[in-house]
Amino acid sequence: MKRLLIIGAGTAGTMIANRLRRALDVEEWNITIVDPVETHYYQPGFLFIPFGMYSKNDVVKPTRDFIPVGADFVKAAADLIEPDQNRVKLADGRTLGYDVLVIGTGAYIHPEETPGLREQEWGRSIHEFYTLEGAIALARHLRTWQGGRLVVNVVENPIKCPVAPLEFIMLADWFFHEKGLRDRVELVYATPLSGAFTKPIASKHLGYILEQKNIEVVPDFVVEHVDPDAKKLVHYDESEVEYDLLVTIPLHKGDELVARSGLGDELNYVPVDRHTLLSKTRDNIFVFGDAAALPTSKAGSVIHYAVDGFVENFLRYVDGLDLLPSFDGHANCFIESGFGKGLLLDFNYEVEPLPGRYPLPGVGPFALLQESEMNHWGKVMFRWMYWNILLKGKELPLPARMSMMGKWAR
Amino acid sequence: MATKVIAGKEVQINDEGFMTDPAEWNKEIAAAIAVEEGISALTDAHWKVIDFCRTTTAGLGGKSPTLRQITAGTGVSTKELFSLFPKGPAKKVAKIAGLGKPEGCV
Numbered sequence: 476m477k478r479l480l481i482i483g484a485g486t487a488g489t490m491i492a493n494r495l496r497r498a499l500d501v502e503e504w505n506i507t508i509v510d511p512v513e514t515h516y517y518q519p520g521f522l523f524i525p526f527g528m529y530s531k532n533d534v535v536k537p538t539r540d541f542i543p544v545g546a547d548f549v550k551a552a553a554d555l556i557e558p559d560q561n562r563v564k565l566a567d568g569r570t571l572g573y574d575v576l577v578i579g580t581g582a583y584i585h586p587e588e589t590p591g592l593r594e595q596e597w598g599r600s601i602h603e604f605y606t607l608e609g610a611i612a613l614a615r616h617l618r619t620w621q622g623g624r625l626v627v628n629v630v631e632n633p634i635k636c637p638v639a640p641l642e643f644i645m646l647a648d649w650f651f652h653e654k655g656l657r658d659r660v661e662l663v664y665a666t667p668l669s670g671a672f673t674k675p676i677a678s679k680h681l682g683y684i685l686e687q688k689n690i691e692v693v694p695d696f697v698v699e700h701v702d703p704d705a706k707k708l709v710h711y712d713e714s715e716v717e718y719d720l721l722v723t724i725p726l727h728k729g730d731e732l733v734a735r736s737g738l739g740d741e742l743n744y745v746p747v748d749r750h751t752l753l754s755k756t757r758d759n760i761f762v763f764g765d766a767a768a769l770p771t772s773k774a775g776s777v778i779h780y781a782v783d784g785f786v787e788n789f790l791r792y793v794d795g796l797d798l799l800p801s802f803d804g805h806a807n808c809f810i811e812s813g814f815g816k817g818l819l820l821d822f823n824y825e826v827e828p829l830p831g832r833y834p835l836p837g838v839g840p841f842a843l844l845q846e847s848e849m850n851h852w853g854k855v856m857f858r859w860m861y862w863n864i865l866l867k868g869k870e871l872p873l874p875a876r877m878s879m880m881g882k883w884a885r
Numbered sequence: 886m887a888t889k890v891i892a893g894k895e896v897q898i899n900d901e902g903f904m905t906d907p908a909e910w911n912k913e914i915a916a917a918i919a920v921e922e923g924i925s926a927l928t929d930a931h932w933k934v935i936d937f938c939r940t941t942t943a944g945l946g947g948k949s950p951t952l953r954q955i956t957a958g959t960g961v962s963t964k965e966l967f968s969l970f971p972k973g974p975a976k977k978v979a980k981i982a983g984l985g986k987p988e989g990c991v
C-alpha cells in the first residue's frame with residue numbers, strides 16, 4: 476500500500492484529497508490528511524464581515540464534512556518533516572511515513588513583526604480582517620465609529636488575495652455612504668507598491684476608480700514602525716501617514732513547520748517548480764496553495780486551477796513518467812467595488828490582466844477589467860461554489876489554463 | 886517598444902524607463918541610470934545590492950526581488966537600503982540593475 480500524506484486540511488489540502496481519492500485506487504493508495512484544526516474557514520468571506528454583510532456562520536463549517544470517504548483525517552499538527560526519512564513527526568508524538576507528501580499549510584499574518592502594531596492599540600484604533608476574530612472585532616468597531624481618517628496599509632507583499640485590501644476600502648466607501656457618514660470619513664490606501672494597480676493595462680482601466688470614489692492612494696509606502704499613541708505610520712525614509720483608524724494587512728509568512736523542516740525561503744514559503752508544484756529540492760514533495768513560493772496570487776482560485784491540472788500529472792508521476800508543465804499560474808479574482816458592483820481579473824504567469832469577457836469569449840456573462848453588477852453576483856456565488864463544488868473537487872466547466880479568446884491587449 | 890541610448894548603447898525600455906532585456910545591461914549603463922535616479926556615484930555598497938539582484942532575478946523567473954529578499958540575501962538592512970537608494974529601493978535597484986519593475990499581480 477502506498478501512502479499519500481497531506482499536511483493541512485485547508486482549501487488546498489481538501490481539494491487535493493477529494494480529487495486524488497477519486498483518481499487513485501483505494502486498494503493501492505492510502506490517503507491521510509493531518510490538521511490540528513477541525514473548522515474549515517471560508518477566508519474570502521472575512522472581507523464582508525466588518526461591514527455586517529456576512530456573519531461568522533457564513534464562513535465556517537466542520538472540516539470533516541469535506542474529507543472524502545476513504546481518506547483518514549488525523550487531528551494533529553505536523554511538527555517536523557524529515558524528508559530524508561520520508562516521515563513526518565506530529566506534535567502529539569506520533570510519526571507518519573509517506574511515499575508522497577503534499578504540503579498545504581497556508582500563510583498567516585504576523586503583526587508582531589512590525590513594531591507598534593500589536594501593542595496597546597491593537598483591537599482599538601488598529602484592526603485587521605485577515606482572521607475571523609480580527610474581522611469580527613473590526614465589525615464591532617465600525618458599528619459605532621463616528622468617522623475620521625481610515626488608513627488601509629499593506630505592510631509587505633506577498634499577501635493572501637492581493638486585491639482584498641482594495642476591495643475592503645471600496646466596500647468601506649459604500650458602507651459609510653449608506654450610514655450617511657461618508658463626508659466625515661477620509662479613506663487612504665497606503666501600499667509599498669508604486670500604485671494601487673501596477674500592471675500597465677489594469678492601471679489604465681482601473682486607475683480612475685479610486686479617484687472617482689475619493690480614495691487617496693499613498694504609493695511606495697514601506698512601513699518601518701507604527702506609533703500607536705501618536706496614531707501614525709512611519710516609513711523607513713521617515714515620512715509619516717496619520718490615521719484615526721488603521722486597518723493593517725500585516726506581514727504574511729508560511730507556517731513555522733516549513734522553516735523547522737529546512738524547506739522554506741526567507742518567509743517560510745516552499746520553493747517549487749512553478750509549472751508542476753514539485754519541490755525544488757525533493758522529488759516526492761508537492762506544495763499547493765499559500766504555502767508555495769510562486770509568482771502568482773495566493774488565492775483559492777489559483778489553487779483550483781493548479782489542482783485541476785495536477786490530477787492527470789500525478790497519475791503520470793505514479794507511473795514513472797515525466798511531469799507535464801501543466802500549471803500556467805492561472806488566476807481569476809472577482810473584486811468587490813461597492814454599491815453592488817464588482818470587477819473581474821483573469822491572468823497568469825505570462826499574461827497580465829486584460830479587458831474582455833469571461834468565460835465565454837465575447838459573451839461573458841462576466842466583464843473583465845470593467846465594473847458590472849454581474850461581477851458582484853459572481854463573487855456572491857463564489858461562496859456557494861466554494862463549499863459545494865471547489866472543496867469537494869467537483870469539475871467546473873471551465874478550462875484550467877488561461878485563454879486569450881475574447882480578450883484584447885490594450 | 887521604445888529604445889533609448891544609455892551610456893552609448895541602444896537598449897529597449899518600457900513606458901516607465903525600465904529596461905526590458907536584462908541581457909542588454911552593462912555596468913556603464915547602471916552608472917548612467919543611477920545618475921538619472923539621483924545617485925551620482927555607485928559605491929561598493931550599491932554594487933553589492935545590484936549584483937545580488939542581477940543574480941537572484943534569474944532564479945525568480947525574471948521577477949525583481951522584493952525588499953525582504955534583498956535584505957535577507959545581502960545582509961543590508963532596509964534602513965540602509967533606503968539611504969543607498971532613496972525613496973523606493975526595490976524599484977530603484979531594479980531599474981539600475983536593468984530588471985523589470987517590482988509588481989503586484991494587478
Ligand SMILES: Cc1cc2nc3c(=O)[nH]c(=O)nc-3n(C[C@H](O)[C@H](O)[C@H](O)COP(=O)(O)OP(=O)(O)OC[C@H]3O[C@@H](n4cnc5c(N)ncnc54)[C@H](O)[C@@H]3O)c2cc1C
Pocket residue numbers: 482483484485486487488509510511512517518519520521522551552553554579580581582604605606635636639730732763764765766773774775776777778808809
Ligand atoms: C480576507 C481574505 C480574502 C480572500 N479573498 C479571496 C478571494 O476572493 N478569492 C480567492 O480565490 N481567494 C481569496 N482569499 C485567499 C484564500 O482564502 C487562500 O488563498 C486559500 O484559503 C489558501 O488555501 P491553503 O490551503 O493554502 O491554506 P488554508 O486554507 O489557510 O489552510 C491551511 C491549513 O493548514 C493547517 N496547518 C497549518 N500548519 C499546520 C501544521 N503544522 N500541521 C498541520 N496542519 C497545519 C491549518 O490549520 C489550515 O487548516 C482570501 C483570503 C483572505 C484572508
